[in-house]
Amino acid sequence: MANLRFNLTQTLGGLSSHIARASSNGVPFSNPKSGGPMILDLPLEKIRRPLMRTRANDPGKVKELMESIQQIGLQEPIDVLEVEGIYYGFSGCHRFEAHQRLGLSTIRCKIRRGTKETLR
Numbered sequence: 619m620a621n622l623r624f625n626l627t628q629t630l631g632g633l634s635s636h637i638a639r640a641s642s643n644g645v646p647f648s649n650p651k652s653g654g655p656m657i658l659d660l661p662l663e664k665i666r667r668p669l670m671r672t673r674a675n676d677p678g679k680v681k682e683l684m685e686s687i688q689q690i691g692l693q694e695p696i697d698v699l700e701v702e703g704i705y706y707g708f709s710g711c712h713r714f715e716a717h718q719r720l721g722l723s724t725i726r727c728k729i730r731r732g733t734k735e736t737l738r
């Protein structure tokens with residue numbers, strides 16, 4: 619019995635650490651069925667940056683964000699629109715560049731669903 623309990627604890631322990639790892643690697647934190655935004659870690663290369671075309675980032679801001687993100691992590695996800703399976707970043711250019719420069723592979727995003735009309 620003691621042995622069984624030990625095994626169960628080990629199994630549950632493994633499961634919770636798996637969930638924690640999965641959460642930082644792309645499993646939704648909030649339920650998308652509710653229709654609200656979903657918080658997800660997306661690979662940087664999956665995010666298209668329509669805003670980058672119009673304005674250059676302030677290098678000072680990016681540097682400050684790099685230091686802060688390294689110390690305390692990203693405190694506010696960037697806003698992303700998902701249209702037909704493609705992700706478009708429409709805020710957070712500086713946070714995005716800070717992640718790129720830090721060599722991070724993913725960034726935490728607040729994702730809303732949209733249509734092609736929304737992108738115009």
Ligand code: ADP
Nearest residue numbers: 679686687690691692693694709710711712713
């Ligand atoms: P961006 O183009 O990324 O929106 P801004 O300079 O306009 O850049 O805003 C920086 C944003 O980054 C702010 O909304 C701030 O709350 C957010 N943020 C998230 N994580 C951090 C962090 N670790 N340190 C500083 N600001 C952060």
